[in-house]
Amino acid sequence: MYRFTTRLAAEFHRPADLKIICKRQEAFASAVAAQDAVAMILTNRDFHTAIAEDGPTSLLLKPFPAPAQ
Numbered sequence: 001m002y003r004f005t006t007r008l009a010a011e012f013h014r015p016a017d018l019k020i021i022c023k024r025q026e027a028f029a030s031a032v033a034a035q036d037a038v039a040m041i042l043t044n045r046d047f048h049t050a051i052a053e054d055g056p057t058s059l060l061l062k063p064f065p066a067p068a069q
Helices: 002-012 015-033 037-052
Strands: none
Touching: 002 037, 015 037
């Protein structure tokens, strides 16, 4: 599913969406640096959700919980 949503996000992205994706990736990198496994899982989910939100894939997002704020 990641391949599908990433391809759509690459094709249909908006500049503002890329800022969100970059922030989520930075949060994941911070979790990795801190070796915080739970934070890595949550921020990885949030990162991939941001990518899915960037393309026309809203129907695919219904099974996922809302990203952490």
